[in-house]
Amino acid sequence: MDTTTSLDGLVCVDCATTHDPAAAPRRCPDCGGVLRASYDAASAGVTRESLAGARFDGLARFGDLLPFPAEALVTLDEGTTPLIPAPEFAAELGVGAVYVKDEGANPTGTTADRGTAFAVTAARDHGAEKVALPTTGDAGQSAAAYAARAGLDSEAFVPTRSTFVAKAMTNVHGGDMSVVEGRYPDAVDAFEGAMSDEDNAGWHSLAPFDTPYRHEGAKTLLFEVVEQLDWEVPDAVVHPTGHGLGVVGSHLAAEQLQAAGLVDDAPALHVAQPEHCAPVVAADDAGDDDTEEWERPDTLIGALEVPDPAGGALALDAVRDTGGWAVGASDDDALEAAVQLNAGGIEASATGGVGAAAARELADGGHLGSDDTVVLVNPVAGAKENDVLRSHLMRKGV
Ligand SMILES: [Zn+2]
Structure with missing residues (x-):
């Protein structure tokens, strides 16, 4: 994985173990806890002055405050919102x-675009064939777009009540979609069932907090x-x-x-x-x-x-x-x-x-x-x- 030099690793919020990002694609391998990125603040070298000189166009301008350098990021120029x-x-x-x-x-x-940019970048670097997630709708559209950008397949598990816009645009971006009868927890069940299927070993989870x-x-x-x-x-x-x-x-x-x-x-x-x-x-x-x-x-x-x-x-x-x-x-x-x-x-x-x-x-x-x-x-x-x-x-x- 191509990470910034300031990224120290991924720390488990439950057991406090630090993991190598290349070895921890989802949750903590030891205890299943949520992982969060940890940085060496001193080496980040980002100041108010350096940011004033950086173009206000996209996430990569935050440089070493982020896990991935600009050249590695899967991006559609997200962020910089009004x-x-x-x-x-x-x-x-x-x-x-x-x-x-x-x-x-x-x-x-x-706003999901900010996170899917990073999560799809990580999925690509982990060799994923496909990214998948349960979603109330909007993040599925986002994942389909960023997966398309990265050359990956995607699948969103959405409840029937998701908005027409999100469902339609997920397909328009070329994403697969499983519309699950019922409500959001039913979509989560369907997603988890698919992820545990050994035929889907090349799938990479983009579920909230399931990716760091x-x-x-x-x-x-x-x-x-x-x-x-x-x-x-x-x-x-x-x-x-x-x-x-x-x-x-x-x-x-x-x-x-x-x-x-x-x-x-x-x-x-x-x-x-x-x-x-x-x-x-x-x-x-x-x-x-x-x-x-x-x-x-x-x-x-x-x-x-x-x-x-x-x-x-x-x-x-x-x-x-x-x-x-x-x-x-x-x-x-x-x-x-x-x-x-x-x-x-x-x-x-x-x-x-x-x-x-x-x-x-x-x-x-x-x-x-x-x-x-x-x-x-x-x-x-x-x-x-x-x-x-x-x-x-x-x-x-x-
Ligand atoms: Zn842990």
Whole structure:
């Protein structure tokens, strides 16, 4: 594998053993724990000045803060997404500033592109024939695109309720797809069955936290945010959360930025979930260290209908370590907040609306200050969830 010189290895979050990336394609070979990349901060050599001289075009500009060098990366020029001011929303919340980090501007319209770029790079270097994953939809489209770029086959296991856009574009990129009757956990079962089939030994998992590189790619979002804010660390970042890739990625980013001496502190990282599929919120409220499977998930926000988050414990750790909160939002509030952002010109998705609605809850609860800078992550393009947004308007009689 072609890795950066600053990458020290992959460390297991459970048993703390360090593994050679070339020998650990998935989870910890010793205990099955999630792996995270570890870096020698001193050798990374990335400074505010060096970044100021690097073109703002894609993930590779972060150089030795990443696992793979520019020339090795499978890329579609992901990242470098807009950070859009939302002054009316800031006034309503009573905070200093609100920005929307619009991840819909990524190559396949989703923040998942950051992680699939790294994970497909690793899969190719491990000699994979095919990459496979269970997904609520958007990450399957992303994986199909990046696999196509790398010359690999791909297969997404999706529940029937996935959006038409995600399913159609997965096929258009040349990806295989298994549409599984039922909900997301049924797609996970089908994926795991296929992965354990010895005929599929050449398959490489891109499931969340099953590869070390999707949460690793997700960290680049906060790198960009602090740079876009001229190295002001925002007070709060609100992540609409399914498996937890986004919030865990931002936690990794905050740690690495501080270790590299680029910033002095971390933002409060907040988790936002639909109130009828909110396992991280429930675990946080109960004071538990890990999530339990949500028994009856029921939300219109299909991208976040993940009842058993693979990164539940790590998401809880991110929230607690940074002084954040885990907040549930009703579907109606989420859709209303998304429509409100769209009315201001920002093409937020229903998924992004969950974060905006949660920010309103945080403000009402006194958890945001009058001078705070708040970043709302819009994880997926509004245009990919046009049907649910339009339905909301029609229910209101618009
Ligand atoms: Zn381990």
